[in-house]
Amino acid sequence: MLDYAQLATLAAVHRRGSFEHAAAALAITPSAVSQRIKALEERLGTLLVRRGQPCRATEPGLRLIRHLEEVALMETALAQDLPLATGDLPVLRIAVNADSLATWVLPALAAFPDMLFDLVIDDQDHSQDWLRRGEVAAAITGHPGPLQGCDTIPLGALRYRATASPDFMARWMPGGADAATLARAPAITFSDKDRLQRDWIFARTGARLTPPTHRLASSQGFVEAARLGMGWGMNPEALIADLLMQGELCDLSPDHPLDVPLYWQATRLGRRTLAPLTRAIRAAAAQVLIAPA
Template identity: 40%
Template structure:
């Protein structure tokens, strides 16, 4: 295959990001006709359809392969420009995918020094299984995930363990968990969990079911659900007494210390191992290229995770069943 046109690859990446020809053209400061012509030229060169022209448009499997190459090319181009002290021809955004519980707790402080330097990041938030799919498809160059195995051409680094616990407000406990007629057993137990409202982030979120299964030995428990699709609003809803929340311990430790929230069954804790995955860029396929921006992002995340997350007990063991919920 002949060398691929970098301008055409830029168009493919812009189409993937903007999901339309008009916005892709605006991003690249060219006409829609130019975007279309460059895409057709690239498709003719590889002999395959790369984009399904729907609304919104989507990439074919071949398009995803080339998108991955385009992302890697962009990252290497930015690294080269930085090392030479030259301006990058375009303002490159480095896309990485994270699960929202990590974003709400430790990811932003970890990445802040790089952002203050002027690094342009694009954070994609999705369920942990989907973050790895974004990496596989080439939409991002790195991801925080519970997946342990590295893709071919990627490397993986353990970050640590995020611990999840069930909490509720004192007013909720007094109202909902005092026991029937004031004489029955208090707290959350086998006899009342099905009637007690649990807060759920969205329909991908199964942390509550997993916590109940572990706490009471019930397979596929049916819960009374209230949906709150925001990380910050989720915790606030727990504070307001909307229901029981299953949240990262690190996220609510100050609220537990002040008495604003109370642990329910503190002996029951879900532990989730997190890993950083990134594509290996450049000619050195055996290790990180010194000073590469993606390597620096990985190092910053590893350092931030070490400051915040618990150490894994046994990295050679199986991945925990629990998985961080998706919170955009």
């Protein structure tokens, strides 16, 4: 029989990156964290945590964390069927891209006041990796699947516009956006995983360019940086429609938006438990995303 307090400690170390941060999250001492991890490793006869900066679970450790997530889903389903007065709100871990979080996901989550959400923020091209490793129960991804053991539901496409301030356009692109100006003009990039700017340049010009860029990992900050003339970038249409109408942002090429398809992928093990949330996610997506073909 596995000790689920030890499994929860293992998950906390992996997610928080250190024994000290795991201790703070669990309201126990770092010594107690160390003792639990050591006891679990000794019992199973294998290394479960790679000590370092940050600490990360090994493959056997990840399998145990995945098991813990699966048990949590089953317990949530049981609580829906039986009057279990545990006093604890269930926690659901989901991977989601920052722009979806900033534009349409939160209303879906807000419809579930009796649930806690642990959101992992990652690029839509990489959020599926969290689900593949079993570290989340569901993910909003840019991958159509299939993913073993998971359901995949198309949600629609998030439309992006290449935007910059009028002053930026006057300085860097007075004759418009073409391969030559885009190669020189400063761009704004969310992170090293963000390919939207380069994808748009290729779709617009056919050129494979890597422009000089700011790195700014904030959806709202991204919009503000563009408004202030720091650079140009791909912003969700839903976030910038008013700024475009007010003339505070310009569309580099109004006839060339970039539509990014999104999918809801969730473990089949939790299909019944997640069904209400899946419906809410689909309804919220329908309000903002371009309907799937």
